[in-house]
Amino acid sequence: MLVIDKNLLVQMFRHAKDDYPNECCGVLIGESYTENSVTGFCKMANTNKQRASYRYLIDAKEHYLVDKKARADGLDIIGFYHSHPNSGACPSAYDCLHAWPAYTYLIISVDECKNTLARAWILSEDSKTLAAEEMRVV
Numbered sequence: 070m071l072v073i074d075k076n077l078l079v080q081m082f083r084h085a086k087d088d089y090p091n092e093c094c095g096v097l098i099g100e101s102y103t104e105n106s107v108t109g110f111c112k113m114a115n116t117n118k119q120r121a122s123y124r125y126l127i128d129a130k131e132h133y134l135v136d137k138k139a140r141a142d143g144l145d146i147i148g149f150y151h152s153h154p155n156s157g158a159c160p161s162a163y164d165c166l167h168a169w170p171a172y173t174y175l176i177i178s179v180d181e182c183k184n185t186l187a188r189a190w191i192l193s194e195d196s197k198t199l200a201a202e203e204m205r206v207v
């Protein structure tokens with residue numbers, strides 16, 4: 070179960086709207102030892118410039134620096150978020166193929182009217198698909 074503050078979710082929706090029609094991406098920061106509770110997030114640049122409308126790529130060095138900062142604060146990277154412009158909040162085959170175990174993948178659907186919807190996903194035990202993760206907005 071992913072627990073997320075409503076204000077944080079609204080800010081991530083804002084990121085998805087701002088970067089439309091390209092995919093936005095970022096890192097979910099939080100506490101993983103009790104429950105998957107998001108305490109903050111970090112916007113990341115989508116470095117996939119050629120296919121930014123349907124793919125995202127987070128720079129490895131940027132990822133490392135955010136991870137280091139989170140750990141220094143006693144927190145962890147607990148997952149990632151990205152948007153699906155003009156597409157549903159369900160993982161693509163590409164998303165499933167590149168998912169890492171135990172991380173939450175929050176996918177934000179955003180359309181041209183700037184309607185947004187988020188769903189959380191986590192890699193299934195057979196590591197082949199992303200399964201829906203229950204999400205509680207607080």
Ligand SMILES: [Zn+2]
Pocket residue numbers: 151152153160161164176
């Ligand atoms: Zn995706």
